[in-house]
Amino acid sequence: MSRAPGPGFRPTHVVPRRGMPAWDAPDPARPTVPLDPLLPVELVERRGDWGYIRCSNGWGAWVDGRRLVAVPEDPPAADDTAGTADPLPLLAHAEQALADYRTAVRELADGALDGEAFEERTRGLRIGIVLDGESMWVYDPEEGRWVYGDGRRLTTYATDREITGEDDTGHAPTRLVAPEGER
Template sequence: MDEFGFRPTHVAPPDGLPSWAAPDPAQPASPLDPLLPLQLLGRAGDWAQVLCSNGWTTWVDGRLLLSLPGAPPTATGPPARTADPRPALAEAEGALARYRSLLEDLAAGGVDLETFRDRARGLRIGLVVDGERLWVFDPVHDRWTYCDGLQLHTYAVGDRPRLPDSGRPAAGTPNAGRPPDAGEPTRLVEP
């Protein structure tokens, strides 16, 4: 049993955060205050259901939540890392290789410009490395992430949150409807 009644896992961004009564852009609710402590209850695609420090539950764009550090690991186990940047880098490398191959086919006359455009449609790549700093585009979640050397943090998102194509999950169902390739969800860990 946790001795704390409310243990935040995230905070709202410094500019505040729009919220919705349900994971539906047509049902807006009051915006959340800047840096408001939040506890993640569940996810549905890009949406996140959160419990606010004042006891209010609402839905937000989960890609914009700022993670708080978890409790320190116990001495008996290794420290756990989440949001490892290496899979995002591998995805960027694969996308770049696909684009390079398309360019080579176009330059060699193997495909015409229309075919090149058709095959490149939907391909999105974004990567900036500046010394120890890294920004990488995550096409699965339509967001830019920033790596501090240990883990990825959301930097910016492209559009409003959306549900996965599989439909709307039941309210409060953690990770319901997450596509299997959506990566590791935020984990809630009991101390």
């Protein structure tokens, strides 16, 4: 398992919408922590069905490479019809969730919270942000989706919910990024 941060992280895949197991080595006897649904990852190496992935924080693991969901080679094009609203509210939400988590960690370390209270206090907090120059991928927990941003607008990159024709959320049309067997 590698934790060396890699320069130029560019997601090539996302984890399937139900998450997936990961291993320290391409050996089923050496499991590690499971990966969260729709986590952006970079596929670094393939060995048969095994794939070595790297996450934005530099952490790496082996996975069943057949289950990874490929994403477009380039971020979504920024045209006038593809974007959603201003990225600032979503960034403010992520900042608040991180501040809430930081406060809970501080209170746990100071003894003001026990493990059970910490777990209850942090339940439901979920953020994810990858920054690479002007490019940003951020998780929108209210919509259950990853969005790509270029500083001006957000475009849906991957989602864990099906979008129907009746869905009038004001967001750009979204594609479901689950492998064929999971649809």
